Amino acid sequence: MEASVISRSSSQFNVPKIGLGWRDLRSVSGGKYGKDKLFSRKPNKLSFENQLTSRRNSGFRVTSKAAQAEPIPKSKSNSKSKSHHRVRLFAGLPVDAVSGTVVNNFRAISPGLKAMKLLGLEGVELPIWWGVVENESMGKYEWEGYLTVAEMVRKAGLKLHVTFCFHASGQPKIPLPEWVTDIGKAKSNIFYKDRAEKPYRGCLSLAVDDLPVLNGKTAVQVYQDFCESFKSAFSAYIGSTITGITMGLGPDGEL
Numbered sequence: 001m002e003a004s005v006i007s008r009s010s011s012q013f014n015v016p017k018i019g020l021g022w023r024d025l026r027s028v029s030g031g032k033y034g035k036d037k038l039f040s041r042k043p044n045k046l047s048f049e050n051q052l053t054s055r056r057n058s059g060f061r062v063t064s065k066a067a068q069a070e071p072i073p074k075s076k077s078n079s080k081s082k083s084h085h086r087v088r089l090f091a092g093l094p095v096d097a098v099s100g101t102v103v104n105n106f107r108a109i110s111p112g113l114k115a116m117k118l119l120g121l122e123g124v125e126l127p128i129w130w131g132v133v134e135n136e137s138m139g140k141y142e143w144e145g146y147l148t149v150a151e152m153v154r155k156a157g158l159k160l161h162v163t164f165c166f167h168a169s170g171q172p173k174i175p176l177p178e179w180v181t182d183i184g185k186a187k188s189n190i191f192y193k194d195r196a197e198k199p200y201r202g203c204l205s206l207a208v209d210d211l212p213v214l215n216g217k218t219a220v221q222v223y224q225d226f227c228e229s230f231k232s233a234f235s236a237y238i239g240s241t242i243t244g245i246t247m248g249l250g251p252d253g254e255l
Helices: 050-058 076-084 106-118 144-155 178-186 219-233
Strands: 002-006 039-042 045-048 061-065 090-092 123-129 159-165 191-193 199-204 242-248
Touching (some): 159 219
Parallel strands (some): 123 159
16 A cells, blocks of 8 residues: 655545445535535545535645555665664573683683574673672782683674672672671671571672771772772773673672
8 A cells, every 4th residue: 555645736535446336425414514425436536525625725635556566675774673673692601600710611611602603692691709809808809710701702702791799609609708708797787687687698788888897998989999990901891892791789689
């Protein structure tokens, strides 16, 4: 069905003859239009009569033509649109992919990345643990293992999403940084507590976000320093290989 608007001095609809025939239609509301015809039948044409003469000077005519089976040429914009809106799949790397400076299961991860590329995946997701990077002391960051993974992903031609995990993991066991745990032994209020006042040592309480309880710094300041260190260490990958960063707070990263 093709519809077109054409500038003319009259208003009429042109439709193809379909063999059923048109009949004159008169008013059904108590002779509102009298004996005037609202529509009249003409060969291959349906015209507005008398009651629509006031619209004939509108300067427009809408025509309706029969649909024709014509091939629609493919436009470049369609292909670009499909490419732009395609589903981008990411696979998760092992939770304990890195331990300190060591990449666990290196020989398995490397060919696995190549296989993901062949399967058409966009990239992989890598959890980066606070307890692995800043474990020994505040402000001392160890990025070597994660940098190795980022380089492996780059060479495989994949993208990388990273998640900063500022919480512990039960399985595999990845605790909070040792220096945070030590502070918590003396200041258990930095952790959430249950009704029995037993602290949950898997993450910091949101109540200490703005309290200088971590060697004179607030939790937010410590998180910010961590992010700044990451930005500096991974500057060669951010925006090219690394295309997404997520913050994971709360007992299991849900905040």
